[in-house]
Amino acid sequence: KAGVTQTPRYLIKTRGQQVTLSCSPISGHRSVSWYQQTPGQGLQFLFEYFSETQRNKGNFPGRFSGRQFSNSRSEMNVSTLELGDSALYLCASSHGDRDHPPGEQYFGPGTRLTVT
Amino acid sequence: AQKVTQAQTEISVVEKEDVTLDCVYETRDTTYYLFWYKQPPSGELVFLIRRNSFDEQNEISGRYSWNFQKSTSSFNFTITASQVVDSAVYFCALRLGRGSTLGRLYFGRGTQLTVWP
Numbered sequence: 378k379a380g381v382t383q384t385p386r387y388l389i390k391t392r393g394q395q396v397t398l399s400c401s402p403i404s405g406h407r408s409v410s411w412y413q414q415t416p417g418q419g420l421q422f423l424f425e426y427f428s429e430t431q432r433n434k435g436n437f438p439g440r441f442s443g444r445q446f447s448n449s450r451s452e453m454n455v456s457t458l459e460l461g462d463s464a465l466y467l468c469a470s471s472h473g474d475r476d477h478p479p480g481e482q483y484f485g486p487g488t489r490l491t492v493t
Numbered sequence: 494a495q496k497v498t499q500a501q502t503e504i505s506v507v508e509k510e511d512v513t514l515d516c517v518y519e520t521r522d523t524t525y526y527l528f529w530y531k532q533p534p535s536g537e538l539v540f541l542i543r544r545n546s547f548d549e550q551n552e553i554s555g556r557y558s559w560n561f562q563k564s565t566s567s568f569n570f571t572i573t574a575s576q577v578v579d580s581a582v583y584f585c586a587l588r589l590g591r592g593s594t595l596g597r598l599y600f601g602r603g604t605q606l607t608v609w610p
């Protein structure tokens with residue numbers, strides 16, 4: 378079974394630009410969650426999508442948005458990039474439904490975003 | 494509110510030593526799940542174990558063992574006879590078993606483990 382894939386793996390952008398990151402979950406998983414990891418703040422939850430609907434949202438500004446497609450693939454977008462957005466962005470997939478116990482989330486390798 | 498505390502920021506040991514990573518959690522929910530993840534330098538979080546709040550039985554998997562104690566809200570992780578390949582950042586995480594935050598993991602700040610040869 379293929380794991381969680383994220384593209385691109387590395388990205389360099391300048392302040393003010395926008396960026397779109399992609400995540401393909403494990404086949405059969407309908408929940409995708411996004412996390413931001415920085416040395417200063419650690420791992421912080423951005424949002425979770427389940428069956429194309431945002432089910433949960435962390436405390437991030439509106440510049441951070443996401444969506445999920447019918448095949449469960451998810452994208453997150455960051456507009457008007459700031460230096461502080463430099464981070465490792467991780468996505469995780471799980472079943473996420475009531476037919477499965479809240480099991481572990483499987484993480485992708487992450488996208489390393491650098492904002493200059 | 495949910496919170497996970499890993500008080501040890503960094504731990505260094507010499508190969509073959511045993512090491513315990515501490516994790517203390519806070520939640521008012523009675524149904525929850527606890528996890529440990531390993532993050533090697535490559536960056537990917539690797540799942541190690543999940544325990545639910547109704548099962549306090551300790552678990553052993555090879556050189557790894559976990560001690561879950563609800564009375565002290567702790568879920569500690571011990572590596573026996575550590576090896577250089579165990580060097581990584583280890584995260585403890587909490588997930589609620591129901592409610593609107595079902596899909597969210599609350600992470601501790603992580604413990605950087607370095608095992609010297």
